[in-house]
Amino acid sequence: xxxxxxxxxxxxxxxxxxxxxxxxxxxxxxxxxxxxxxxxxxxxxxxxxxxxxxxxxxxxxxxxxxxxxxxxxxxxxxxxxxxxxxxxxxxxxxxxxxxxxxxxxxxxxxxxxxxxxxxxxxxxxxxxxxxxxxxxxxxxxxxxxxxxxxxxxxxxxxxxxxxxxxxxxxxxxxxxxxxxxxxxxxxxxxxxxxxxxxxxxxxxxxxxxxxxxxxxxxxxxxxxxxxxxxxxxxxxxxxxxxxxxxxxxxxxxxxxxxxxxxxxxxxxxxxxxxxxxxx
DNA sequence: GTGCTTGTTGGCCA
DNA sequence: GTGGCCAACAAGCA
Numbered sequence: 435x436x437x438x439x440x441x442x443x444x445x446x447x448x449x450x451x452x453x454x455x456x457x458x459x460x461x462x463x464x465x466x467x468x469x470x471x472x473x474x475x476x477x478x479x480x481x482x483x484x485x486x487x488x489x490x491x492x493x494x495x496x497x498x499x500x501x502x503x504x505x506x507x508x509x510x511x512x513x514x515x516x517x518x519x520x521x522x523x524x525x526x527x528x529x530x531x532x533x534x535x536x537x538x539x540x541x542x543x544x545x546x547x548x549x550x551x552x553x554x555x556x557x558x559x560x561x562x563x564x565x566x567x568x569x570x571x572x573x574x575x576x577x578x579x580x581x582x583x584x585x586x587x588x589x590x591x592x593x594x595x596x597x598x599x600x601x602x603x604x605x606x607x608x609x610x611x612x613x614x615x616x617x618x619x620x621x622x623x624x625x626x627x628x629x630x631x632x633x634x635x636x637x638x639x640x641x642x643x644x645x646x647x648x649x650x651x652x653x654x655x656x657x658x659x660x661x662x663x664x665x666x667x668x669x670x671x672x673x674x675x676x677x678x679x680x681x682x683x684x685x686x687x688x689x690x691x692x693x694x695x696x697x698x699x700x701x702x703x704x705x706x707x708x709x710x711x712x713x
Numbered sequence: 714g715t716g717c718t719t720g721t722t723g724g725c726c727a
Numbered sequence: 728g729t730g731g732c733c734a735a736c737a738a739g740c741a
Contacts, residue, residue: 437719467736494720512720513738528738546737548720590731597720606719696733698718 438604439647444516493603511548588626594695675700
């Protein structure tokens with residue numbers, strides 16, 4: 435389960451393990467790049483003794499609130515993961531942050547260190563959290579807002595535009611391809627060339643993919659599987675995009691792959707035509 | 714060894 | 728100033 439839902443998956447994992455629990459100690463790899471711009475030692479000292487109050491996920495990020503006005507933000511980057519281990523967990527090489535509680539240890543691990551840990555003290559949530567664009571499931575995400583954004587990025591391929599977090603918070607490479615495939619829009623189409631009906635289809639599929647992705651997570655209740663990709667139907671492009679000789683689940687025809695907007699992109703040529711249909 | 718990989722950022726250029 | 732492109736970041740995997 436990609437991106438947006440990934441943050442929700444890992445948020446839930448830590449939340450279930452430790453909400454209401456007191457942090458008895460914190461370990462940090464304070465020279466790790468994931469702490470860029472953050473005082474890791476101050477974070478470690480402040481969190482020791484604090485209690486986890488609640489948490490939320492937005493876009494690809496998570497925010498954990500602790501007693502004493504402490505806010506811990508985590509972005510998973512490309513390879514970050516949140517785990518739960520035994521209370522006496524000994525950090526491995528890539529475990530950059532470990533919060534110990536009586537029930538277990540909360541572990542942030544990230545080999546490539548494109549992820550990020552942020553920290554804030556205060557009564558209000560930090561601006562790096564509140565500045566995240568409104569969810570695609572919120573009323574602020576309207577077809578008009580999408581249309582206006584596409585016009586501003588008119589010459590860029592739609593695939594590249596879909597990755598812009600300021601308008602599509604939480605969409606990553608997999609979700610972008612999934613949405614374009616459902617909306618039957620070729621990923622290389624310049625954003626400004628989409629007709630109104632196509633913009634509306636794009637908007638609708640953004641919301642649908644978000645809802646379905648999150649529902650797959652929420653439907654798991656309190657029993658999270660170790661692999662967050664469990665349970666994605668084979669009717670999604672997602673489960674076919676990397677198969678050798680992969681075929682479109684709708685048309686049965688071969689899928690295509692190419693680099694678009696700097697990212698490997700998968701689409702179904704039989705379904706997503708570059709040349710606009712006659713109107 | 715080579716060539717990929719779920720993301721973001723800053724620098725360059727038009 | 729704005730928009731678009733691309734390399735860089737770092738490590739693991741096939």
